[in-house]
Amino acid sequence: MEERRKKLNLNRVPMPKQPPETRRLNFEEVALGYTDDLARLEAERCLECKKPTCVRGCPVMVDIPDFIGEIKKGNPEGALKIIKNKNSLPGICGRVCPQELQCEKQCILAKKGAPVAIGRLERYVADWELHNGRRSIPEIAPSSGRRVAVVGSGPAGLTCAADLARMGHSVTIFEALHVAGGVLVYGIPEFRLPKRIVQAEVAYVASLGVEIRLDAIVGRTVQVDELLSDGYDAVFLGIGAGAPIFLDVPGKNLNGIYSANEFLTRINLMKAYLFPEYDTPIKVGRRVAVIGGGNVAMDASRCAVRMGAQEVFVVYRRSEKEMPARHEEIENAQEEGVIFKVLTTPVRFIGDEHGWVRAMECVQMELGDPDESGRRRPVPKPGSEFILEVDTVIMSLGNSPNPLVPQNTPGLETTRWGTIVADENGRTSKRGVWAGGDIVTGAATVISAMGAGKRAALDIDAYLKAL
Amino acid sequence: MFKIVDKKTLSPSTKLVVVRAPHVAKRARPGQFVMIQIDESGERIPLTIADFDRRAGTVTMIFQEVGKTTMHLGTLRPGDELFAVAGPLGHPSEIALYGKVLCIGGGVGIAPIFPIARALKEAGNTVLSIIGARTKDLLFWEDRMASVSDELIICTDDGSYGRKAVVTQPLQEILMKEASNIARIWAIGPAVMMKFVCKATEPYGIPTIVSLNTIMVDGTGMCGSCRVDLKGETKFVCVDGPEFDGHLVNWENLLMRLCIYREEEQLALNRWLETTQGVIAAGGKA
Ligand SMILES: Cc1cc2nc3c(=O)[nH]c(=O)nc-3n(C[C@H](O)[C@H](O)[C@H](O)COP(=O)(O)OP(=O)(O)OC[C@H]3O[C@@H](n4cnc5c(N)ncnc54)[C@H](O)[C@@H]3O)c2cc1C
Numbered sequence: 001m002e003e004r005r006k007k008l009n010l011n012r013v014p015m016p017k018q019p020p021e022t023r024r025l026n027f028e029e030v031a032l033g034y035t036d037d038l039a040r041l042e043a044e045r046c047l048e049c050k051k052p053t054c055v056r057g058c059p060v061m062v063d064i065p066d067f068i069g070e071i072k073k074g075n076p077e078g079a080l081k082i083i084k085n086k087n088s089l090p091g092i093c094g095r096v097c098p099q100e101l102q103c104e105k106q107c108i109l110a111k112k113g114a115p116v117a118i119g120r121l122e123r124y125v126a127d128w129e130l131h132n133g134r135r136s137i138p139e140i141a142p143s144s145g146r147r148v149a150v151v152g153s154g155p156a157g158l159t160c161a162a163d164l165a166r167m168g169h170s171v172t173i174f175e176a177l178h179v180a181g182g183v184l185v186y187g188i189p190e191f192r193l194p195k196r197i198v199q200a201e202v203a204y205v206a207s208l209g210v211e212i213r214l215d216a217i218v219g220r221t222v223q224v225d226e227l228l229s230d231g232y233d234a235v236f237l238g239i240g241a242g243a244p245i246f247l248d249v250p251g252k253n254l255n256g257i258y259s260a261n262e263f264l265t266r267i268n269l270m271k272a273y274l275f276p277e278y279d280t281p282i283k284v285g286r287r288v289a290v291i292g293g294g295n296v297a298m299d300a301s302r303c304a305v306r307m308g309a310q311e312v313f314v315v316y317r318r319s320e321k322e323m324p325a326r327h328e329e330i331e332n333a334q335e336e337g338v339i340f341k342v343l344t345t346p347v348r349f350i351g352d353e354h355g356w357v358r359a360m361e362c363v364q365m366e367l368g369d370p371d372e373s374g375r376r377r378p379v380p381k382p383g384s385e386f387i388l389e390v391d392t393v394i395m396s397l398g399n400s401p402n403p404l405v406p407q408n409t410p411g412l413e414t415t416r417w418g419t420i421v422a423d424e425n426g427r428t429s430k431r432g433v434w435a436g437g438d439i440v441t442g443a444a445t446v447i448s449a450m451g452a453g454k455r456a457a458l459d460i461d462a463y464l465k466a467l
Numbered sequence: 468m469f470k471i472v473d474k475k476t477l478s479p480s481t482k483l484v485v486v487r488a489p490h491v492a493k494r495a496r497p498g499q500f501v502m503i504q505i506d507e508s509g510e511r512i513p514l515t516i517a518d519f520d521r522r523a524g525t526v527t528m529i530f531q532e533v534g535k536t537t538m539h540l541g542t543l544r545p546g547d548e549l550f551a552v553a554g555p556l557g558h559p560s561e562i563a564l565y566g567k568v569l570c571i572g573g574g575v576g577i578a579p580i581f582p583i584a585r586a587l588k589e590a591g592n593t594v595l596s597i598i599g600a601r602t603k604d605l606l607f608w609e610d611r612m613a614s615v616s617d618e619l620i621i622c623t624d625d626g627s628y629g630r631k632a633v634v635t636q637p638l639q640e641i642l643m644k645e646a647s648n649i650a651r652i653w654a655i656g657p658a659v660m661m662k663f664v665c666k667a668t669e670p671y672g673i674p675t676i677v678s679l680n681t682i683m684v685d686g687t688g689m690c691g692s693c694r695v696d697l698k699g700e701t702k703f704v705c706v707d708g709p710e711f712d713g714h715l716v717n718w719e720n721l722l723m724r725l726c727i728y729r730e731e732e733q734l735a736l737n738r739w740l741e742t743t744q745g746v747i748a749a750g751g752k753a
Pocket residue numbers: 096097098151152153154155156157174175176177180181182183184187188189216217218219238239240241242264295296299402404405436437438439443444445446447449
């Protein structure tokens with residue numbers, strides 16, 4: 001015991017980052033990734049536990065000690081093989097998984113306050129492949145002659161499609177937008193997840209034989225029932241929770257008030273930050289308020305900083321402690337100069353004679369008794385109203401499911417929140433139709449959407465074999 | 468990629484393109500639209516499906532050159548390709564047998580009103596139509612409109628063709644003469660025109676359907692850019708519309724929201740006009 005304690009190295013190897021004053025001015029990636037040496041150093045800290053608790057924290061059960069062992073040996077290619085067995089999108093997960101709540105939370109060293117930086121190591125391995133181009137195509141089972149339609153190309157759809165293709169089924173993805181990737185391309189900004197990484201992962205899925213049909217809106221271009229009658233043996237719905245929620249207060253439709261979805265889509269998907277080289281415009285004023293406290297709010301506020309806003313406020317109705325955003329992202333935003341106005345909520349937006357937002361009236365909040373979510377309910381403090389001058393507002397209050405598919409698919413049961421009802425394997429109330437990811441759980445995480453896609457693929461495979 | 472198979476010039480600034488997009492043509496119905504993107508660095512813009520041919524797998528769009536993207540589109544020729552065409556989007560028009568109906572098309576709005584008028588006629592309605600434009604050169608499809616209308620009134624703002632009037636003038640006369648006979652009105656055109664049509668019909672309580680042209684990004688209900696205020700209720704034009712009961716629309720808000728990117732649009736246009744294609748486009752017009 002004494003022997004072992006001495007060996008514990010509690011110095012997590014930090015990952016180099018662009019300094020705040022530089023990165024405030026560009027859309028390039030903030031975190032720069034480990035070098036080979038830094039990766040080895042961090043890998044050395046892993047105890048390669050016999051009963052690794054970390055694996056239990058990973059929704060897709062990546063064989064963490066095994067891949068880290070390969071890094072120790074200086075064999076990133078071997079590490080990659082091990083990761084790819086369970087996770088076909090490591091370059092993405094290594095960057096955006098909330099590791100502190102998942103694998104790293106369960107790491108034995110977390111108790112000592114210094115879990116192994118599993119996410120950073122996973123990213124290192126994925127980046128290694130990107131640089132070396134040594135993409136090994138996994139084995140693909142002989143053709144089953146069965147066809148599956150996957151709707152949506154977010155992490156749920158991509159994972160489900162990749163797994164089904166490897167099982168020998170012929171898979172077509174239907175994607176509404178002109179680019180595949182879901183939130184990974186239209187929501188999460190370039191500086192946190194470079195689009196070339198997503199493109200590489202999408203290309204990998206396509207290399208497995210998956211056909212990706214863009215500009216195809218299920219519910220409009222084609223119906224689920226048509227897919228089922230046109231020769232698809234099963235359908236997986238990975239359509240995300242993509243409809244924006246607006247704060248229902250006076251003035252919400254003034255010019256200059258965006259949903260986070262619109263703001264981020266213009267910037268990330270349509271590249272408005274490169275306007276006028278790219279045609280899509282965006283308007284970012286001098287004083288920007290982002291309403292909300294989740295990851296999306298952090299992304300929006302950090303984009304606003306990069307678009308040249310002078311002051312960016314995150315306005316959140318609870319206290320910083322309750323903020324759902326990742327701690328790391330809150331810290332990044334603060335470093336970049338974002339100002340947090342907590343325990344505050346807008347009660348109306350005030351416009352000028354041309355219909356542009358000029359200010360918002362806010363009220364201060366205090367925390368009362370816990371609500372159904374277990375968090376303390378914010379209640380307005382009477383008489384605490386004040387005016388905050390702003391010329392751009394970004395509402396980042398979460399998303400609700402887009403009703404296009406449910407409305408046009410008879411027999412598909414939904415909850416009162418509009419999410420699709422599905423069991424743990426993704427089976428819906430409609431025969432031959434599975435669903436997974438945000439459309440079932442409501443807004444969650446990339447890796448949980450992938451996990452859902454994986455489980456559905458297994459169940460669909462079993463179903464197809466029994467047909 | 469989606470190939471342009473035909474192109475026509477209907478007026479100096481109004482053009483027609485026929486694009487191969489079988490996935491859209493297969494399901495298209497009057498009143499629906501597509502989102503198009505010319506190339507990878509382009510923006511996504513909505514255009515109404517003016518016509519479609521399911522067998523040929525093509526859709527027809529008619530557009531007015533008002534800025535960078537529509538002018539760029541105007542320079543493309545048969546054989547050129549569009550980067551993205553997504554659709555059909557929005558709800559189709561509600562076509563039924565109403566009795567006597569009135570269809571009003573202003574400017575480029577003549578294009579989308581035509582398939583609606585045709586469908587209404589086919590459904591057995593008596594179709595009264597008014598089409599109008601600023602000047603004679605901007606009018607098109609008089610013959611097509613005439614072929615599906617029991618009566619067609621044509622007007623231009625400057626009197627260069629038909630009556631010298633804006634469309635609301637003949638509308639007022641019809642309303643005074645026989646408002647109680649008109650079961651339903653469709654009005655498609657510039658937002659200001661639709662607003663005044665609705666103002667005119669409201670006192671008579673005649674249901675007036677308008678097709679709103681708010682600024683869009685995705686066209687699938689994801690961004691909320693296209694939102695419109697209907698008597699306090701917020702709706703998304705791309706998924707809840709584009710057709711709405713015009714008497715519910717908050718026109719002031721709609722008109723203001725259409726101006727959000729005026730400066731950027733001007734900049735984009737000027738910049739484009741400096742390119743070779745832009746010079747040709749501008750030269751071709753002069
Ligand atoms: C700004 C932002 C930042 C985030 N940051 C993180 C993070 O750091 N870490 C993390 O783990 N999670 C993060 N998330 C959450 C995470 O991105 C989502 O939980 C995840 O993407 C859900 O995956 P999905 O496959 O279910 O859906 P999505 O990624 O939403 O993909 C759905 C896809 O389906 C398409 N689609 C929808 N309807 C149709 C239709 N009718 N026909 C055809 N296609 C359709 C959409 O266009 C889209 O491409 C973030 C989310 C946002 C918005």
